[in-house]
Amino acid sequence: MGKPQSDPRGGRERLITATVGLLSRQGYEATAVKQITTEAAAPMGSFYFHFPGGKEELALAALRQGAEGVDALLTETLARATAPEEGLADCALALADVLTRSDWLDGCPVAATALESIGRSPVLRAAAAEAFERWIATLQHHLVRAGVADAPARSLANAALALLEGAEMLARVQGSAEPLHDAASALRVLARTAIPSVR
Amino acid sequence: MGKPQSDPRGGRERLITATVGLLSRQGYEATAVKQITTEAAAPMGSFYFHFPGGKEELALAALRQGAEGVDALLTETLARATAPEEGLADCALALADVLTRSDWLDGCPVAATALESIGRSPVLRAAAAEAFERWIATLQHHLVRAGVADAPARSLANAALALLEGAEMLARVQGSAEPLHDAASALRVLARTAIPSVR
DNA sequence: GTCTATAACCCGATAGAC
């Protein structure tokens, strides 16, 4: 144990954080190790000391950290919702806010790498699947607390994450928040038909 | 004019078709020109004769051909729907069918390249935006013919495409048709609340 | 129009001094 990560600005953490950003903006294949080390102000040798598994091991750590960040955003947004049936829609609006402030660059830290990893890297594909599974569980939990039964809550959570991911991709490619606003409207409709005591 | 493409099996067409498949399976950055020429059984020199702009010019042509193929699938599926309010859901089920038969490999020919192109290749980003815009128009047209007004039809078409793209990504990464089935259910709910004369 | 050979470059990863 000791103090494995005593310096929060240590090279390892900076490498992971820089990779989260690069995977969000351009995906795994387009991201060169040299670009990561430059952005993290870390030398090549330090990188391979911390991540003997190379680029793939670092990307795995970055996918996990990115997944945690998104999960925190979803959890906080759902908790702050004015009403249960507004929570899902608020998530879409929260994503729109992050995107517009980064000029459509800072997207989902998992999506691009997820698509690239299918049939190419079982390790990264599994990490992406874990991230999605975790977010779905968070969305489902919100619906269950609002009175929806487990099975329909799971189904609606799946659809909600699909809507959020798809709308974010459309918004980034088109450079417009319109798809995320339309996703918010759709999520409002879906939540109202699923949550009891709301008509 | 003459007969610019008299042989439909000519190198140019085979190169484009092979690229559509590779962009669907692994995206732009992971696809090497050598892999394209090998799969198309075309020599390197022939490739640069047909596409002097190199890899990016070929990808542009492939995105356009892929967009046409998806649009044809959507149009046919919507036309064959048993009822107007089932059309969108049928599209999700059609995608699930294609995916299961290809073991989750043959996904959207645009999605991965779209995410990779943001902030990296304005040409490919614009082609991806055009593809999405065309599919949205096709979905909107179906809704308008079913009696939905232009503006809400456009909004629902945006959400429907987001749902289809997002659910396909989740399904491929998780290796399960569940997200696409849940997307179909959600699309059925959304279509019923939007289309008049259906309660 | 087609093909082979190769140039010029960049990639991920390593070696070894410090």
Added chain:
DNA sequence: GTCTATCGGGTTATAGAC
């Protein structure tokens, strides 16, 4: 733990014969 120099291989793209 940190850094520099470099290796071997794969990348896109070109040259030039046919």
